[in-house]
Amino acid sequence: DPPLDDAAWDAFVDKTTEDRPGVDSRSYTRVNDDMEITFEEKGRAHVAAYHNREGGLARLEFSYPADQRDAYALFDAVLPRSLRVQDELKPR
Secondary structure, X not given: OOOOOHHXXXXXXXXXXXXXXXXXXXXXXXXXXXXXXXXXEOOEEEEEEEEXXXXXXXXXXXXXXXXXXXXXXXXXXXXXXXXXXXXXXXXX
């Protein structure tokens, strides 16, 4: 996605992490322009990572049936931390 300025990034984080009916077990971590979040909604577990950089907003989003957590447990821990994005643009 296109990069977000500071105000737009803050608004994105606020919207993504706001309390919503039907969303349970939300947990998130934000450090500057990076955020990881997990939550359950409508019987699905969601795992996501976002990195806002000069070149754009990188996102990794994954969901699976919440009642199959044992089969997907590794994704909750590993998937958000596996997304790596360079901080600076490099010419091609």
